[in-house]
Amino acid sequence: MKKTTTNKIAIVTGGGSGLGLAIAHKFVQQNIRTIITGRNEEKLNEAAKELGPLCIPLAFDITNLSIIPQKVKYIADTYGTIDILVNNAGINMKKDLVDVTDEEFQTILQTNVLGVFVITREAAKVMLAQKSGSIINISSMASQYGIPKVIAYTASKSAIEGMTRAMAVELSPSNIRINCIAPGFIETQMSAKALNSDPERKEKVLKRTPMAKLGIPRDVANAAYFFASEESSFVTGTILPVDGGNSIGF
Numbered sequence: 001m002k003k004t005t006t007n008k009i010a011i012v013t014g015g016g017s018g019l020g021l022a023i024a025h026k027f028v029q030q031n032i033r034t035i036i037t038g039r040n041e042e043k044l045n046e047a048a049k050e051l052g053p054l055c056i057p058l059a060f061d062i063t064n065l066s067i068i069p070q071k072v073k074y075i076a077d078t079y080g081t082i083d084i085l086v087n088n089a090g091i092n093m094k095k096d097l098v099d100v101t102d103e104e105f106q107t108i109l110q111t112n113v114l115g116v117f118v119i120t121r122e123a124a125k126v127m128l129a130q131k132s133g134s135i136i137n138i139s140s141m142a143s144q145y146g147i148p149k150v151i152a153y154t155a156s157k158s159a160i161e162g163m164t165r166a167m168a169v170e171l172s173p174s175n176i177r178i179n180c181i182a183p184g185f186i187e188t189q190m191s192a193k194a195l196n197s198d199p200e201r202k203e204k205v206l207k208r209t210p211m212a213k214l215g216i217p218r219d220v221a222n223a224a225y226f227f228a229s230e231e232s233s234f235v236t237g238t239i240l241p242v243d244g245g246n247s248i249g250f
């Protein structure tokens, strides 16, 4: 039986806030049973309560690599399948190159790259057995051009885009698609705080964005749903900027 979205199971990492929460909201609206993950159990429970019974909170730290296989197995055993994985959890840091410590660089890579790799590998085992799946990675416009003082983050998001292409080619024969969304400036609590406290920077951002506005989380959620759904059934290995034209310049 061909699956409609109504009997699909999704995992959205970092689904308790910001873009992840918007993606989970969109999926639930489309009747996709959505497991949201993150470290903060209370935040996840609140989000799941708000999104209703199709949203299930599951707290774990993605940098704790050894527990990821158990968590993915638990989801597959409990719900019978994993159809969609959104690798959204991520951290950023803005610091002069010369001040970034080895540990800080490592923490960013551990969260944004190794965590993504391990959960994708484990979910791919389930998807390979069922011969279907859609994986959506969230990178950043930081991988398109240099942003000063975000060295580790940029390295991590470029790695995600490279992994997307390599994995897409490898998994295509098994009907597993992997695509990536590269958001520009999206107004989440975190980015709004940073930009509103620095009006000069906000003006600069708006000036260099052809659409002259910030995105909203729903813009990214809509793109994620496109990749998750059958509407994109012949699309894999792509990097989709959702950035108001920022990456094309003007």
Ligand code: NDP
Residues within 6 Å of the ligand: 013, 014, 015, 016, 017, 018, 019, 020, 037, 038, 039, 040, 041, 043, 060, 061, 062, 063, 088, 089, 090, 091, 092, 111, 138, 139, 140, 141, 182, 183, 184, 185, 186, 187, 188, 189, 190, 191
């Ligand atoms: P938020 O800080 O709101 O969300 C990040 C999420 O990741 C949180 O829910 C957090 O949950 C989770 N997370 C962080 N570290 C870990 C960890 N070690 N283990 C498990 N979960 C973790 O940021 P955004 O929503 O803005 O960002 C979401 C993604 O989009 C990120 O990958 C970011 O790089 C990317 N992005 C965002 C842009 C923007 O303008 N907002 C622009 C470009 C890319 P918890 O705290 O519970 O652990």
